[in-house]
Amino acid sequence: MNICKKQDDGVVITGIGAVSPLANDFYTTWDRLLAGVSGVQSYVVPPELASYEPRWARVAALVKNIDEKLTSIVPPATLRKTDRFVHFALIAGHEAMTDAGISVTAENTHRFGTYVGVGIGGLSTVCDGMVQFLKEGEKTVSPFLIPRTISNEAASWLSMQWNLQGPSLALVNACSSSADAIGLSYRMIKNGYVDAMLTGGTEATVVPLAMAAFGNMRALSQWKGNPGQASRPFDAQRTGFVMGEGAAMLVLEKKSLALQRGARIYAEIVGYSATSDAYHVTAMQPEGKGAEAAIRLALEEAHGNLTDIGYINAHGTGTPMNDAIETLVIKKVFGDHAAIHKKNHLLVSSTKSMTGHLLGGAGALEIAFTAQALKSQKVPATINLEFDDPNCDLDYVKNVARDHSFTHALSNSFGFGGANAVVVLKRFS
């Protein structure tokens, strides 16, 4: 038997699923995204902490009304053993697998794996468990606390739910976790180790402890007006990111097998690169050297011309630093092709302006958007762009989605700890 069926094939996206602050499925999320809807709302502390008044946490982008969907997809015995981040992954995974229409059989199960990016994991389980421990003692600490908490449980439960017996793994790399999960899944297929992967990312950490901590880092948006305007990437009045939650899962397949079974193809993945800034625990290297290298290496793998790239789904968090450095990096790499006055210049948008920042789920959701943008030839906007920042002078698809004819696109994901992950997608035709 040929263990590593290495051959120069391709890797395609054949299924997408999502649970987001905009909607509990991918297609409604996409429609709302094109309509420029914001998923951000006021942050309300849980009733048991009613006396706590957050100093910094004003808004959050929450998944809403998930219960009905959850109980229709996740069995009750699974539900109570799992944290919210796993719930999101199971719902998004269900949609992606159904969407792809792929069967898991005795023949392919060992060549079908699942890599899931998670930034933090079951933080709410830890918080609740600690409160219980302090209040009621050791005897009441649930034996399920650890399996509910650990980050690999999203991949584990997906493998159990779909009988995927190939490799399963959690990719934990801050805000680039799920871009790395997808990028590494792409490499697994490209290098012939597997034929298909259920891959993406999930996060559910809008809990008071995390909100306090991100707030104390001065990372959260301090917008005092309408919550829908709080996530303002590339705007001069941006003050930080908006915490979001949710998941996105993709089915990736070896192109020849996808074509053979007549699968519908969203886009082809043609490049991935990951680099590290080796610079600071949270801040980006000021000239964006690591991010620049990641973009260049991913493009090199894609064998494309710079001018082929028609759209970049930016990391675009809405923090003052990220957006300025990311803009600088795009200008350094793309030069004239990024200049707004040039004909056929590339478009850049931050969908975090509508979804908030899903941390470990962000890269996957944004790669899903990028694939759908290529397929539909429509580019989602950056909303809340009102005030020009001289350091942010690209075409950010201001406030209104746009029809756009393009063949290649990038999705950028940068994370705390200096992680940079870039994925290049190509329109399938």
Place this chain on the structure above:
Amino acid sequence: MQFSKEDTKAKVVTIIAEKLSMPESTVKPEVTFKDLGADSLDIVEIIMNFEETFGVEIKDEDAQAIKTINDAIELIHTARTK
């Protein structure tokens, strides 16, 4: 202190049904925990709940011997009436 076995049985069944997210009618004395789809961690959690609810201590070796719902009822009832 004396408790009726019916009282123990009712409480045991309620705890198991709640923990395994199933109706009490499925938690019949003769069925095994395995039949109900409970794994070893489920059983640990259920035993912890018994200890809390009934104010008793269950030794691990006794807990491991439990197969059916009735085994659990008997064990708890004995511990309770000691």
